[in-house]
Amino acid sequence: MPLTYDIVREPLTTFLTEDVGTGDLTDSILTPRRVVGTFTAKTAGVVAGIALPACLGRILETDDLVYQPAVADGEMVAAGTTLATITGDVAHLLKIERTALNLMQRMSGIATATQQAVTALNDPTIQILDTRKTAPGLRLFDKYAVRCGGGVNHRMGLFDLAMLKDNHLATITDLPAAVQILRTAIGPSKRIEVEVRTLTELQAAIAANVDIIMFDNQTPEAVAYWATLTPSNIQTEASGGITLSNLPQFRGSNVTAISLGYLTNTVVNMDISFNLMHSADN
Incomplete structure (x- = not known):
């Protein structure tokens, strides 16, 4: 069963709230502008959780994010591989960055260990x-x-x-x-x-x-x-x-x-x- 938005919305909302709380204190120095962010594998491994950044973006209730995964869950990638790009307002991207990375890194580590087994x-x-x-x-x-x-x-x-x-x-x-x-x-x-x-x-x-x-x-x-x-x-x-x-x-x-x-x-x-x-x- 894939991790669809309906399945992950509730826990992801909890995780995002844990990190953002009442608001990102650095927002005040960020000039609103659209930027491009890239997720990159720094070590080789099996990818898992590739859809989560897009799901986190939906939780922010903003329609300015464009997410483009370059690989699929379960795919073995080499170090240096671009996993996905995301385009949107800089403040929105920085709000979801850490939650997305924490989950994708852990999940990909588990997927890699499983594949090794x-x-x-x-x-x-x-x-x-x-x-x-x-x-x-x-x-x-x-x-x-x-x-x-x-x-x-x-x-x-x-x-x-x-x-x-x-x-x-x-x-x-x-x-x-x-x-x-x-x-x-x-x-x-x-x-x-x-x-x-x-x-x-x-x-x-x-x-x-x-x-x-x-x-x-x-x-x-x-x-x-x-x-x-x-x-x-x-x-x-x-x-x-x-x-x-x-x-x-x-x-x-x-x-x-x-x-x-x-x-x-x-x-x-x-x-x-x-x-x-x-x-x-x-």
Whole structure:
């Protein structure tokens, strides 16, 4: 799903208000004039959030901005690539500059990390998933960026997939019975996932006939073995302790997916600059 204006308007309004507040104090020295600004990639990476400057311009409720993206979300670009140009009154451009850059840099960093993970794993039979380890308020943007990098979104929140993790399991003595109660409570349209750390827990999850079983903090060898023990109607997921360096070891492990918290939890921003180049009348 693309980040349309209707989807991002509310959070972007909050972000812009956080920065602008009661008004930009430097407006008083700015002579009204139309200028051209350029977004440029200073490092190579995968682009995400290219539509956001235009959305921020709409929130300002001004009709003087003309935005022209030069690349698309999901596109790999080299350092020095012009990502977009925007034309408008200098005061308006400077109001949206920082919010646009903060989001585009973070999102492009996430997209780049995701693409690197997909490439390192090099196994089209296994999906690269994100997690709920996102910055509060940014989950919509973080998870969209993962998709731009070739990854797949795990659950958006606690509301769209029931997941029984270690702290849940510590309170449960009969997993199949608990899963049956849960299925009755949430209905057939919601899936149930269970995290397992031992063969005993794996066998209990299989007996409970859950939809997804997560192999938590297991070696590549254990993941591959446990996948052979799991019936084909149950999806499998490996998670915990998996990094870019050891991802290739999970190639061919026959799990459905590998979830990586670091994609959105340890973000290295892509370096993007914004510069006012000249008057639009030149």
